[in-house]
Amino acid sequence: MKKKWLHAAWCTSLLAAITMPTLWAANLYNLPHGVTPVSHAIYGLSMMAFWIMCGIAVVVFGAITWSIIFHRRSRHPKPADFHENTVLEIVWTVIPFLILIAMAIPAARVLIRAENVHHSELTVEVTGYQWLWRYTYPRWKINIYSRLADSSLRIAPLHSGRSPYSTPHYLHAVTHPLVLPVGEKVRLLITSKDVIHSWWVPDLGVQMDANPGLVNSIWVKILKPGTYRGQCNQICGWGHAYMPIVVVAKPKAQFLSWVKHWRKRHPQALSPATTPDP
Amino acid sequence: MSESIALSHDAHPAGRGLTRWIKTTNHKDIGTLYLLFSLIMFFIGGAMAMVIRAELFEPGLQFVNPGFYNQLVTMHGLIMVFGAVMPAFVGLANWMIPLMIGAPDMALPRLNNWSFWILPFAFTLLLLTLFLPGGGPEGGWTLYVPYSLELGYSFPFLIFAIHLMGISSVLGGINIIVTILNMRAPGMTLMKMPLFVWAWLITAYLLVAVMPVLAGGVTMQLFDHFFGTHFFSVAGGGSPLLWENVFWFFGHPEVYIMILPAFGIISEIVPTFSRKPLFGRTSMIYALASIAFLSFIVWGHHMFTSGMPVSADLFFMFSTMLIAVPTGVKIFNWIATMWKGALTFEVPMLFAIAFIVLFTIGGFSGVMLALAPADFQYHNSYFVVAHLHYVLVTGAVFAIMAAVYYWLPKWTGHRYSEFWGKVHFWVSVISVNVLYFPMHFLGLAGMPRRVPDYAVQFTDLNMISSIGAFVFGSAQLIFVAIIFATIYGGKKAEARAWEGAHGLEWTVPSPAPYHTFSSPPEVMG
Numbered sequence A: 001m002k003k004k005w006l007h008a009a010w011c012t013s014l015l016a017a018i019t020m021p022t023l024w025a026a027n028l029y030n031l032p033h034g035v036t037p038v039s040h041a042i043y044g045l046s047m048m049a050f051w052i053m054c055g056i057a058v059v060v061f062g063a064i065t066w067s068i069i070f071h072r073r074s075r076h077p078k079p080a081d082f083h084e085n086t087v088l089e090i091v092w093t094v095i096p097f098l099i100l101i102a103m104a105i106p107a108a109r110v111l112i113r114a115e116n117v118h119h120s121e122l123t124v125e126v127t128g129y130q131w132l133w134r135y136t137y138p139r140w141k142i143n144i145y146s147r148l149a150d151s152s153l154r155i156a157p158l159h160s161g162r163s164p165y166s167t168p169h170y171l172h173a174v175t176h177p178l179v180l181p182v183g184e185k186v187r188l189l190i191t192s193k194d195v196i197h198s199w200w201v202p203d204l205g206v207q208m209d210a211n212p213g214l215v216n217s218i219w220v221k222i223l224k225p226g227t228y229r230g231q232c233n234q235i236c237g238w239g240h241a242y243m244p245i246v247v248v249a250k251p252k253a254q255f256l257s258w259v260k261h262w263r264k265r266h267p268q269a270l271s272p273a274t275t276p277d278p
Numbered sequence B: 001m002s003e004s005i006a007l008s009h010d011a012h013p014a015g016r017g018l019t020r021w022i023k024t025t026n027h028k029d030i031g032t033l034y035l036l037f038s039l040i041m042f043f044i045g046g047a048m049a050m051v052i053r054a055e056l057f058e059p060g061l062q063f064v065n066p067g068f069y070n071q072l073v074t075m076h077g078l079i080m081v082f083g084a085v086m087p088a089f090v091g092l093a094n095w096m097i098p099l100m101i102g103a104p105d106m107a108l109p110r111l112n113n114w115s116f117w118i119l120p121f122a123f124t125l126l127l128l129t130l131f132l133p134g135g136g137p138e139g140g141w142t143l144y145v146p147y148s149l150e151l152g153y154s155f156p157f158l159i160f161a162i163h164l165m166g167i168s169s170v171l172g173g174i175n176i177i178v179t180i181l182n183m184r185a186p187g188m189t190l191m192k193m194p195l196f197v198w199a200w201l202i203t204a205y206l207l208v209a210v211m212p213v214l215a216g217g218v219t220m221q222l223f224d225h226f227f228g229t230h231f232f233s234v235a236g237g238g239s240p241l242l243w244e245n246v247f248w249f250f251g252h253p254e255v256y257i258m259i260l261p262a263f264g265i266i267s268e269i270v271p272t273f274s275r276k277p278l279f280g281r282t283s284m285i286y287a288l289a290s291i292a293f294l295s296f297i298v299w300g301h302h303m304f305t306s307g308m309p310v311s312a313d314l315f316f317m318f319s320t321m322l323i324a325v326p327t328g329v330k331i332f333n334w335i336a337t338m339w340k341g342a343l344t345f346e347v348p349m350l351f352a353i354a355f356i357v358l359f360t361i362g363g364f365s366g367v368m369l370a371l372a373p374a375d376f377q378y379h380n381s382y383f384v385v386a387h388l389h390y391v392l393v394t395g396a397v398f399a400i401m402a403a404v405y406y407w408l409p410k411w412t413g414h415r416y417s418e419f420w421g422k423v424h425f426w427v428s429v430i431s432v433n434v435l436y437f438p439m440h441f442l443g444l445a446g447m448p449r450r451v452p453d454y455a456v457q458f459t460d461l462n463m464i465s466s467i468g469a470f471v472f473g474s475a476q477l478i479f480v481a482i483i484f485a486t487i488y489g490g491k492k493a494e495a496r497a498w499e500g501a502h503g504l505e506w507t508v509p510s511p512a513p514y515h516t517f518s519s520p521p522e523v524m525g
C-alpha cells in the first residue's frame, strides 16, 4: 500500500517537474501574437497545432507510461501473445488522418490569405546586402540604408570588453528603420544584391527570402503603431547576425509628415533604377 | 557469392595488426571499422558543438569570430550527418545483416572494403579545409548558393569530399541491396526478414536514389565556380532556387536515410524486452515503404519561405503532413508491442523507450513545421534546430546507442556493465532534454539559427541549453569507457544474450566467430 502511494507521488512530481517549466517557458517565450492580420492568424494556427499535439501526447505518452508501470515483468510476469490486428491498424491510420485534415484546412486558408498580395496601397522595395538592408519607396523616390546601429557595433566584436546589456536592443537596433503607415496594405518586394538573405519580423508574421536576381512579394497591414524588430534569417556570411530589421509603424498623418521630412533632408532623390549600391 | 563462401573457410583474419584492418573483406571487421570511425566523428562533431554552445552561453562574442563560427556550424552538420550517423548505421548493417539473414558475409566483400576506406580520406579532406587560408566551408551544411560559391580554397576540397562520401554511400547501399536480395538463408522469405533488415533494404534504395542527385548538384556548383557555367545565377539564366530544389530533393530522403534504420533497430529491441512479438509486422513494413515513398515528394517544405507559388506551398504542406500517418502507425505499433508484455528495462530498452517518446516529440514539432503559414514564423529559427535535434539525436543517435548496447554482447562476447550503462542513459536522457527542449521556446520567441551572437532576451534559455550540452557531451565519455571496458573484459555473454531475443544472430556463439553461416542455417517459422 505504502509502495503504491510512493509510486503515485513519484509520478506526480515527475510530471510536475516536466510540465511546470514547460508551461512557464511556453507562456514567456511563445510566438508573438503580433500586429498584423496574418500574424494573428498564424498565432492562432500555431496554438491550435500546439494543443492538438498536447492532446496526442497525453494519449501516446499515457499509454507508454501505463505499460511501463503495469506491464513490467515484476507485475505482469506472463506476457500476452497477441499480434496483428487489421481493425486496430485501420483505426490508428484513419484517426490521425482525420486530425491532419482538421489542421490542414485552416492552414491552407491562412496560407492563401498570407500570399495574396493583390490590392496593396503602397509598395516598398526591400533589398538585402552583406550586411544591411535597403528600403526603397518608389512613389517618393526615398532610399533608406538600414545598418546595425553603432551602439551594438561597438559591443559586438570579440574581446570588445563591452556588455551587451549596456545598450537597449543589442543587435536589434538600426541606423534608420523602415517606416510604414498603420492600417494600409503594404506590398514588400524583396530581393538581394549578393547572397540569399531572409527578411523576418515575427511581430508582422512575415519571413521571406531575399534571393539574388529574383523578386519575392509579401504584404503587411500593421494594425498598431509601434516599433517591431527582427533580423536576417538566412546565413549570409560573416555579418549574418548583424543585419537587424526595425520597422516603425506610424499613423497615416504622421507617416506622411515623416515622408516630407525625409525628402527635405535628403533632396538628392533618385529613381529606383539608378539607386546606387552602398 | 561463391568467392565469399570460399573465403569463409579460412578461419583467420587475412593479416595481422594494421594490415588486417586495411585489407579486410570480412563484414564483421568492416562493421567494426565503420562503427569506430563513426565514434571518432561523433566526438569531432561533438567537440564543435561544445564550442558552439560555449559561444552561445551568453550574448556577445567570447571565444570565436563569426566567420569561424559559421565554419563550425557547417562542419558540425556535415560531420554529424555524413561522418557520424550514416557510417554508424552502415556499420550496424555490415555487422548484423549477414548474421540476421544467415549469410556468410556481404555479397561484395571487396567493394565493402573500398566503400569503408574511402571515408577516412573524404573526412581528412573535409577537415583539412579548417587549416587552409580562409578556413573551412561556412554556408551551413545546406551549401546554399551563391554564398557557397564565395568560398575560397575550401570549396573544391568540400566538393571533392562530398563526392567521396557519396561514392562510399552508393557502393555501401548497392552492397546491402545485393546482399539482402541474394544471400538470405533458404526459408528466409522477404516477409520473414527481421525489421532491421527491411528498414535497411528500403534505406539502401533511398541511398542509391538520392546520393547521385547530391553529387550532380555539387558538380553543378563546381562548374559554376570554376568553369563559367550559370546553373545558379539568374544573370546567366539559372536560379539560386535550382540549388535549393536539388539539395532538398536529396536532403529530404537523406533525413529518412538517417531514421529508417533507427526504426528497424527499435523494432528489434522492443519485442525482445517486452517478451512479445512485434505487434504489426506487415503494417510496419508497409509504413516503412510509405515513408520512403513520401520522402521523395515533400522536399519543398524546406523552402516555404523561398517564394514558391502558393500552389506549390499547398502541395508540399499536404504531402508533408501525410508522413505523420505512417510514422504514427510505427509509434502505435511499438506501444502495442509493449502492451501486456513482460517488460524489463535493460539499457537497450531504456534507450528504445526514450527514442519512442523523444522521437514523437520531434514528430510533433515536425507536424507544426509542416503547416506552411506557421513555418513563416518557425522557419530557420531555433524551433527548427530543436526539431531536427530531437529526431536526429534523441532519434537516430539514441537508436544507435540502443543498438550498440543490444548487440555489444554478440560482438565482444562480454556483457557491459548494466550499472554504468544506466548511468550513461539517465545522464544522457536528462541532459539532452535540458539541451534541446528550451530551443523550441527560443525559436518561437524569435531567435534565428546559425548566429554566433544574439539579443539579450534570449540569454536565460541559451544558458540552460548550454549547460545541458556540456553535461550531454561529457556523458558520452562514459559511453566510450563502457564500450572499451566491454571489449577488453566483463562477464561472459551467452549465445542468446537476451532471453527474449529471437533471430538468427542469437544462434551463433558470442562473440560471433570470425566466419559465421558458412553453411546456411535452418530458418523456422
Ligand SMILES: [Cu+2]
Pocket (backbone or CB within 6 Å): A128, A129, A131, A196, A197, A198, A232, A233, A234, A235, A236, A240, A243
Ligand atoms: Cu543576411
